[in-house]
Amino acid sequence: MRKICYEFFAIEQVYPDIEINVDKFSVTEIVDMFSVIEQVYKHIVLEVGTYKVKTAKHIIFEFEVGTVKNLDITNAEEEELVFDEDVEESGNRFELCLVGKFLTEKNLNVRVMKSKLADIWRPAMGISIKTLTEGLYLFQFFHKDDMQWMMNNGPWSFDNAILVTNTIPTWEDPTKVPLNEAEFWVQIYDLPTSFMTKAVGRQLGNFFGKFVSYDSTNNTSIWREYMRLRIRLDIRLPLKRRKKICRRDRTEFIVTCKYEKLGDFCFRCGVLSHTERSCKKRLNANLEEEVK
Template structure:
């Protein structure tokens, strides 16, 4: 069967550099109108935004200024009805219908880090152990009296959360450092994977009637204020 070959010079670039495409990590049906109003209320883009339904539970979020887009990226993770938003920043040549949506950025707190272990290289290694290191919160390092260090990491949502890690200086003894995740949504206390609780866990279903050890718990959640935003998002749409 013959087809048409199109040269790169003939293609028209699609301008979507201020757009995200995302999906919510849930099996529940999403009320689109409620979702877009709640999300807009949280994000409050100064220059406005659009939200569309793409099918297959994918939603493009289109912004009209790069600073509004960056504010959303920097403030993630976001969720709707306890379901985390898994998103991808679209480049001009990418198709929103087929890009992979399996990564989530989050702030990680590193607790019990031994003194002298706060170099950028060590924190990068810790971040790459948990997921993919993005950056260090420099202001937190400079505080001096903080009980933990903050780094930004990118998680693979198909893999269990990391709870802790062993670390030592050459010739020294091993120490455990412990992790807490900021604004962490629903995750399974049995398998440690985001997006479901132990009631929907495949491990539990594969072992009916058996007592299943819960290796994870609420200790992975960093404490924070529970702020309920009741504003209607229409003014930013």
Template structure:
């Protein structure tokens, strides 16, 4: 065996060499446009059933141009959209859950390694309850939001009315930290009061440590206790009740919030027309009111036409007589023929029954 010259051997040869540089165009149609891709993971210590998750999330999102979902690595998923608007709707509409486990998603940019993208924050809508009167200002909301996490958005539509049960804030929350429950604030009179926080679409979280992603039966803090006294600092009170769309009739004499006058035709601010049967449109997706009323009028006209035809046929059957001259048979014989021609009807005198209303006919409402 020939001797190896150790002086010429470099163990750091690869580090000393210059690396490769690639020029990749973002508009190249031969590869995926990562601007419309999201990477995400579910906040759970249990494995996710991938096929069920893919079908569920697609049904919930309903992207116009579709979505492709792929498990990149164990527990890490790629969501590839075909249009920017579909992706933005998912980002703005969260948080999303599967099997009550929150999905954490972030954008993917060209050149990033998806395994190194931090997935530790979720945007929540947080309700602030028990605020003193006059404390619905945006500057108050920003300060409270930055205490909960990081301020994202102030819901002006919810907070600008003369009376609301709570303030609504969009907050970027760190899932590694315990959920904030309440905060003391001082009112204008110098008195302290406590405002409470409620999180919309909140998934699984622990009543022992207040951290999302696990229940108390899997909490490490609980297992490290010498003795569990059963006292829990967190509770289900942090969950906000589902918000409901308002859809009620109003009066043209009522001034709606925001300075708008109610429509005299019975349309409320959600664009819903009301009649005796209730709302004719969906308050979430209002349609053209004239079109809705025209469709109902057409239906009513069809029902009326069916009723008219049925009643006319019934009257003709009751009054049908043979074509005979009255002066030949005489009035008594004519009455006898009419009575004999309809044995199933109780008709004693034709002239007496002609002024009676036709029989009732059951028609669909």
């Protein structure tokens, strides 16, 4: 009696819509009940063994019931639940939002940061800056022009720490959006005048990073000191500083790249995502010297 009650209790816990009271059923009814449960919940296999009936003052049922196989709620959990179209979220509620982080190892004063950026950007329709997790922020704009202006005029920084942002795709969790790239304006020096063209700028931009745009306003005079490009950088990779160029007559020259508003970065390995203080390359070098 106790064993069959345990088996029924397990079923009741997983499927609350089944209510079983063994005392109310005869032996035949209980056996039939197993069959019904198997039909309704097809992923449950119940094995009922032999049973004995003892007669005393009252009839007591003793069952030798096999184990309940595949009694696993994960089967039910893995079944797909498809919502009706009218209950699905329409559009992207993060359409006017950016998620971002600062490339720094310092503890920032979040309150001052919010006030400072809002004062610098001065969006016409306002802005809301919220902390998602430690070091990760949500920048909510209220007009697309305000957000676009902020994206086009970066990079932005606070306390000399570069702000890396990204848009949030539809249905994406803001905390899982990758923050590995940032856009910078760069100046290319030592280019001959004949090479000061957008076509050359595109190739150079794709060498130093990913070409985004060419500053044509920097091309208003006959002679220019440098070419100005906007490129997208992978902050996990070392910054490139120069490139050798070969003319058609096989003569060579070297151009150098200077980054605008670069902020803190590692002088040891040239990576933006950390400073020299926490550079693993420097720390490993120090360890090797100590071993020697």
